[in-house]
Amino acid sequence: MKLDAKTPSGPLSSKWSRYKEECNLVNPANKRKFSVIVVGTGLAGASAAASLGELGYNVTCFCYQDSSRRAHSIAAQGGINAAKNYPNDGDSVQRLFNDTIKGGDYRAREANVYRLAEVSNAIIDQSVAQGVPFAREYGGLLANRSFGGAQVSRTFYARGQTGQQLLIGAYQALSRQVAKGKVKVHARTEMLDLVLVNGEAKGIVVRDMVSGKISSHAADAVVLATGGYGNAFYLSTMARGCNAMAIWRSHKRGAGFANPCYTQIHPTCIPVSGEYQSKLTLMSESLRNDGRVWVPKAKGDKRAPGQIPESERDYYLETRYPSFGNLAPRDVTSRAAKLVCDEGRGVGPSGLGVYLDFEESIGRLGRKTIEERYGNLFEMYERITGEDAYEAPMRIFPAIHYTMGGLWVDYNLMSTIPGLFVLGEANFSDHGANRLGASALMQGLADGYFVLPYTIANYFGSSRKFVPGTDAAEFKAAEQAVSEHLKRLLSIQGSRTPTSFHRELGKLLWENCGMARSEQSLKTAIKKIAVIREEFWKNLKVTGGAGELNQTLEHANRVSDYMELAELICQDALERKESCGGHFRVEYQTEDHEAKRDDENFSHVAVWEYKGKDKAPVRHIEPLQYEVVTMSQRSYK
Ligand SMILES: Cc1cc2nc3c(=O)[nH]c(=O)nc-3n(C[C@H](O)[C@H](O)[C@H](O)COP(=O)(O)OP(=O)(O)OC[C@H]3O[C@@H](n4cnc5c(N)ncnc54)[C@H](O)[C@@H]3O)c2cc1C
Secondary structure (H helix, E strand, O other): OOOOOOOOOOOHHHHHHHHHHHOOOOOHHHHOOOEEEEEOOOHHHHHHHHHHHHHOOEEEEEOOOOOHHHOHHHHOOOOEEOOOOOOOOOOOHHHHHHHHHHHOOOOOOHHHHHHHHHHHHHHHHHHHHHOOOOOEOOOOOEOOEOOOOOOOOOEEOOOOOHHHHHHHHHHHHHHHHHHHOOEEEEOOEEEEEEEEEOOEEEEEEEEEOOOOOEEEEEOOEEEEOOOOOHHHHOOOOOOOOOOOHHHHHHHHOOOOEEOOOOEEEEEEEOOOOOOOOOOOOEOOHHHHHOOEEEEEOOOOOOOOHHHOOHHHEEOHHHHHOOOOHHHOOHHHHHHHHHHHHHOOOOOOOOOOOEEEEOHHHHHHHOHHHHHHHHHHHHHHHHHHHOOOOOOOOEEEEEEEEEEOOEEOOOOOOEOOOOOEEEOHHHEOOOOOOOOOOOOHHHHHHHHHHHHHHHHHHHHHOOOOOOOOOOOOHHHHHHHHHHHHHHHHHHHOOOOEOHHHHHHHHHHHHHHHHOOOEOHHHHHHHHHHHHHHHHHHHHHEOOOOOOOOOOHHHHHHHHHHHHHHHHHHHHHHHHHOOOOEOOEOEOOOEOOOOOEOOOHHHHOEEEEEEOOOOOOOOEEEEEEOOOOOOOOOOOOOO
């Protein structure tokens, strides 16, 4: 596998401008001769499909929800970053770039991150022009708030519903193209495989989730914008439907998988309440603008929070990280919560929780202001826990939230398979070992609105135009393979549901490759995953048939991918003998329990190549060379 990042030469700050000036173009009359498949209609997919349609390409778009407007992006709460510097507090493209590189613990590619910071402002302009109702200040300017890992306020927001409002904007743009006939959307249709012809991505095999019909679609290029794989851990803040199928199956067709062990653990989620819970709920990071995190100073203090006097509370983020306080980045904040809970100072029935307290800010700003800023989040919290967070602090605990790992892409956002582009959370590109809050929406929309339209033209301008017929042997072989896989899942007729296997696998991953990992825990997990996988293929029970609506079959199919992906996650974590960002190997930590990197040996992206069933995958590396940034021990103190 050859890893050429294709980063343009020249100074960092002018790479993207030069790329745009020099890249191949497709003339307007020729654009309509090219076809593109876009899988995914979240912020990355919808913005890409709408932009490509607007440019004149013929786009076919797929999602598994019943409407493209229901993609997981709709759940995003807190906001989207951009370097507008409206509050006049010292922000700039360079500063957003620096924060993102440092936030990712110096494990991201400089050129991609700089481009992201550079196009961030255009995203806000685009969204405002679409009518996205961002919060505004009294004077009419767009309002900003702060997110973790930054000392400026650069996060644009629409209450706690930013993802929903941005997605409505992108969906409108997409719908316009649907009406013009440039984009065709297939909802409730799941991609089950990628098809390569002569080594290039030329199509996909899908299953109609209502009729069960398997069919193929061909195009000049394929774009995956299929989101993250955090649900491999079973319990996560992600939508229940999020899954790894598109990227995992593409990986098995030859796309390199980068940094699979980089998963983000978000510090402010509602704690797990029981064994049979199927989902975790995020309380947005934006709450840490006004909420103060604390635990009792004394171990095992079971008093109600209101009965614990100030002098007996430990506002541990404020004391440990005075310059960032409650807005330390997610990985750092999550580990700090784990530390106090490990010491026996956690709160709530399980002891796995810390307080997020608004008493001081309600006193300072008034309840109405807090309600205006976070009302929907407080309501959500009350519906789930039955507790009123205006009266008593929220209880929160870290949970799986986002995956920084994903398919490897070069500067063009193209994977190691020619013609296969990967956008948004599905790729690995911009967040290194830890994503800063409000940067995922920025990346998804940057990729779709502003990067892909150039890079796909560059590809079309340099490749031979060729769309195979879906009756080609490659499509027929892929259709047969997916049908056999489904048949196999249905034929086992054992005694355990896909959910029971998924829950067991996820718990194993969380316990051994979650907030803390060690050589021992990872080796144990790898062994146990093999055992669970073996049982899965002997004792799975899937009811119903393949030629009908069958959600159990859909779930089993996704879990069959996790059975393989989970092993790669652990293997990647085992090989990375350092701690960085969300990847915390307990053997590699500083005296005060912070992540300890090994820049000499691990300043690289690890990219895994699939070698076939029962064969060990091969680990390649893309060295990370920092021309502008000086790597240092990350400090938020
Ligand atoms: C609760 C929550 C709150 C968040 N809040 C924020 C925030 O405030 N700010 C921020 O920056 N980030 C936030 N994030 C992260 C952010 O929401 C996601 O990273 C981002 O929305 C991902 O967008 P995407 O377009 O890459 O993928 P998604 O929105 O996940 O979309 C994936 C699309 O791919 C389709 N798809 C997937 N697989 C297949 C398949 N096999 N076949 C067909 N279609 C398929 C789906 O149907 C869907 O349309 C939050 C995440 C969560 C979980």
